[in-house]
Amino acid sequence: MGILSMAGIAAALLPFLAFLAIVTFTKKYRNVSALVSISATGLSFLTACYILYSQITAPQQSSFNIPWMYIAGIEMNMGVLVNQLTSIMLFIVTFVSLLVQIYSTGYMHDDEGYSKFFAFLSLFTFSMLGIVISNNLLQIYVFWELVGLSSYLLIGFWYFKPEASDAAKKAFVVNRVGDFGFLLGILIVSFRAGTFDFMKVIDFAKSGAIDPNTLTVIALLLFCGAVGKSAQFPLHVWLPDAMEGPTPVSALIHAATMVAAGVFMVARLYGIFSLSPAAMNVIAYIGGFTAIFAASIALVQDDIKRILAYSTLSQLGYMILALGAGGFTAGMFHLTTHAFFKALLFLGAGSVIHSMGTNDIWRMGGLHKKMPITSITMLIATLAISGIWPFSGFWSKDEIFLALHNSGHTVLYYTAVVTAFMTSFYMFRLYIVTFMGKQGEHAGHAHESPLSMTVPLMILAVFSIFSGLVGMPGQPFNISNFIYFGEMEKPAGLNMTIAYISTAVALSGIALAFIIYFFKLVRAESLKKVSGPVYTLLKNKYYVDEIYLFFIRNVFFAITAVIKWFDRNIVDGLVNLTGWLVRQGGAQLRRTATGSVQTYALMIFGGMVVAMIAFAIYNPGLLTLFGGR
Amino acid sequence: MITLAHYVILSAILFGIGIFGVLTRRNAIGILMSIELLFNAVNINMVAFSRFLTPDGAYGELFTIFIITVAAAESILGLAIILAIYRNRKVLNADEMNLMKW
Numbered sequence: 001m002g003i004l005s006m007a008g009i010a011a012a013l014l015p016f017l018a019f020l021a022i023v024t025f026t027k028k029y030r031n032v033s034a035l036v037s038i039s040a041t042g043l044s045f046l047t048a049c050y051i052l053y054s055q056i057t058a059p060q061q062s063s064f065n066i067p068w069m070y071i072a073g074i075e076m077n078m079g080v081l082v083n084q085l086t087s088i089m090l091f092i093v094t095f096v097s098l099l100v101q102i103y104s105t106g107y108m109h110d111d112e113g114y115s116k117f118f119a120f121l122s123l124f125t126f127s128m129l130g131i132v133i134s135n136n137l138l139q140i141y142v143f144w145e146l147v148g149l150s151s152y153l154l155i156g157f158w159y160f161k162p163e164a165s166d167a168a169k170k171a172f173v174v175n176r177v178g179d180f181g182f183l184l185g186i187l188i189v190s191f192r193a194g195t196f197d198f199m200k201v202i203d204f205a206k207s208g209a210i211d212p213n214t215l216t217v218i219a220l221l222l223f224c225g226a227v228g229k230s231a232q233f234p235l236h237v238w239l240p241d242a243m244e245g246p247t248p249v250s251a252l253i254h255a256a257t258m259v260a261a262g263v264f265m266v267a268r269l270y271g272i273f274s275l276s277p278a279a280m281n282v283i284a285y286i287g288g289f290t291a292i293f294a295a296s297i298a299l300v301q302d303d304i305k306r307i308l309a310y311s312t313l314s315q316l317g318y319m320i321l322a323l324g325a326g327g328f329t330a331g332m333f334h335l336t337t338h339a340f341f342k343a344l345l346f347l348g349a350g351s352v353i354h355s356m357g358t359n360d361i362w363r364m365g366g367l368h369k370k371m372p373i374t375s376i377t378m379l380i381a382t383l384a385i386s387g388i389w390p391f392s393g394f395w396s397k398d399e400i401f402l403a404l405h406n407s408g409h410t411v412l413y414y415t416a417v418v419t420a421f422m423t424s425f426y427m428f429r430l431y432i433v434t435f436m437g438k439q440g441e442h443a444g445h446a447h448e449s450p451l452s453m454t455v456p457l458m459i460l461a462v463f464s465i466f467s468g469l470v471g472m473p474g475q476p477f478n479i480s481n482f483i484y485f486g487e488m489e490k491p492a493g494l495n496m497t498i499a500y501i502s503t504a505v506a507l508s509g510i511a512l513a514f515i516i517y518f519f520k521l522v523r524a525e526s527l528k529k530v531s532g533p534v535y536t537l538l539k540n541k542y543y544v545d546e547i548y549l550f551f552i553r554n555v556f557f558a559i560t561a562v563i564k565w566f567d568r569n570i571v572d573g574l575v576n577l578t579g580w581l582v583r584q585g586g587a588q589l590r591r592t593a594t595g596s597v598q599t600y601a602l603m604i605f606g607g608m609v610v611a612m613i614a615f616a617i618y619n620p621g622l623l624t625l626f627g628g629r
Numbered sequence: 630m631i632t633l634a635h636y637v638i639l640s641a642i643l644f645g646i647g648i649f650g651v652l653t654r655r656n657a658i659g660i661l662m663s664i665e666l667l668f669n670a671v672n673i674n675m676v677a678f679s680r681f682l683t684p685d686g687a688y689g690e691l692f693t694i695f696i697i698t699v700a701a702a703e704s705i706l707g708l709a710i711i712l713a714i715y716r717n718r719k720v721l722n723a724d725e726m727n728l729m730k731w
Contacts, residue, residue, distance in 0.1 A: 598660070
């Protein structure tokens with residue numbers, strides 16, 4: 001086993017050990033629990049740094065395999081695969097998780113379930129790291145479900161709130177829909193290839209042993225998993241509701257641990273996806289649609305966390321879109337930068353909520369003076385997500401635009417540009433309404449958050465500014481060389497035209513936001529009236545939830561009623577019939593037990609005679625003993 | 630000349646009488662005696678087959694000795710049970726000993 005594989009295992013197991021330690025020993029001692037969890041994740045982070053450093057200095061693939069089972073010609077292993085992609089993900093996950101945990105010591109300080117919260121955070125981190133280091137489909141599926149479980153626990157952390165427990169259930173159930181497809185895809189491709197191992201499966205697919213149509217089906221089924229976990233349309237509905245969890249959880253889910261899993265999985269299995277142009281197109285269009293769809297909803301939301309939730313959907317759409325368009329590096333790059341600025345946005349929002357006690361942006365306002373650190377770091381993140389030079393979002397978004405442009409997806413390219421415009425508009429709407437202008441009704445008693453919360457914000461702000469520079473052409477370390485994965489076209493770096501267009505679009509979005517919400521040249525109220533039905537449609541999130549509910553109530557319940565009838569009457573009926581037959585048979589047969597010894601003797605004798613006759617018929621030779629034939 | 634068939638027929642007749650006794654006697658001691666007849670029918674069979682099929686060895690005879698021993702033990706047990714039942718319930722008839730039924 002290579003040292004990198006061992007480091008990978010250590011990085012993943014440390015948070016799990018912390019989880020075990022907290023639930024078994026330190027649950028009663030809140031500060032010890034936090035310390036255990038943070039130090040485990042911290043060590044894990046250092047390990048991840050080591051792995052990333054080794055990969056940067058000498059890119060290599062380190063893997064390790066333990067045979068587990070061998071059933072029906074399929075080998076099942078447990079193992080680790082550490083390569084460039086893994087190292088980047090390990091870094092992001094442990095880094096964001098560490099900062100979120102430090103932040104939580106401030107944010108969750110007065111919560112009764114303090115220890116439990118850290119236990120769940122550790123479990124969540126462990127599950128995600130498990131996905132990241134997996135080297136086979138079976139193992140990734142196991143951790144995939146663990147991520148689902150831990151997200152359920154965390155979203156429903158305040159389970160006494162009905163909305164929170166509902167949101168947790170919703171997240172779990174919606175994810176199951178996607179996971180079902182994912183499992184089917186895993187099973188089909190693995191039974192074909194006779195192995196679950198990523199590299200072997202990809203090699204098998206590349207060898208052309210699977211016909212193109214089946215391959216498309218497999219790719220789409222696998223993509224179902226990503227649609228669920230990465231909250232793409234039409235399974236995006238769980239993510240905005242997941243806001244009911246504590247804000248650090250939202251930050252973790254949105255930045256590193258959960259929604260990144262889908263994108264990462266697609267990236268990991270890129271060898272399979274890229275073989276099917278049809279599947280790639282579906283992926284690209286679903287990503288593109290999700291991007292613009294979610295961005296348009298975010299334009300009119302009032303809840304600070306919901307705006308961020310829809311922006312996450314939209315940014316995830318970008319990543320999926322980039323992967324679908326063949327921009328593997330671009331997608332992963334955006335995942336990286338997004339992890340930093342989205343974690344920052346959520347933690348910043350958490351800081352605001354912590355001090356204000358409300359989520360409604362219209363009741364905030366003028367917070368800049370009260371909370372300067374939160375305000376400035378939020379501004380940095382907002383600029384980053386809007387894609388303003390030289391913040392990180394600019395570089396990664398540009399790579400995506402470039403990938404779209406180069407792959408010839410003109411429609412998707414313009415979709416992405418329009419989405420970028422919307423993004424900068426709604427993000428600055430959020431920023432202006434919350435932090436600028438005159439103080440809102442609740443702003444009076446606002447205060448800056450404690451150091452435990454502001455320090456993670458500042459660290460993330462630094463990363464939000466500079467992490468994009470790894471995508472800057474002309475410097476020694478470039479991400480496109482680091483996780484280049486045989487894309488259609490290696491990213492050329494920077495196309496000035498595209499860069500100008502995206503910057504112009506972003507700036508005009510910002511300008512519009514200022515015109516409406518800062519200078520109030522156009523009144524937001526009158527805009528509402530003008531847009532009328534469109535506004536209502538957006539405000540109600542395109543009624544997707546209502547449509548699903550209608551579908552479930554009318555179609556789904558009708559189907560289940562039939563199935564229920566079938567189960568109650570046919571299936572249960574068969575079972576009951578068996579029982580009834582046995583009981584009736586017994587009732588009749590017991591009459592033979594008369595209690596009279598001689599009856600029994602007669603039965604034994606009769607049985608013997610029958611047996612002897614049968615024996616004689618099947619062995620005619622016996623008769624020769626007595627001089628017979 | 631007495632052949633194997635003669636012995637087997639004798640044995641069959643004895644077995645038939647025994648079975649008839651077992652199935653029809655009401656008295657439990659009579660049943661026990663009929664069972665002894667069954668054993669003896671089997672014993673005759675054993676000895677006859679042994680004599681005719683393996684004249685060199687006394688396997689059947691050996692087996693018969695065992696059966697006689699076991700039968701003696703068995704009839705003692707049977708008599709003891711019947712005695713115990715008689716002491717408790719004052720019956721000797723097998724058709725009246727029918728407590729163990731549905």
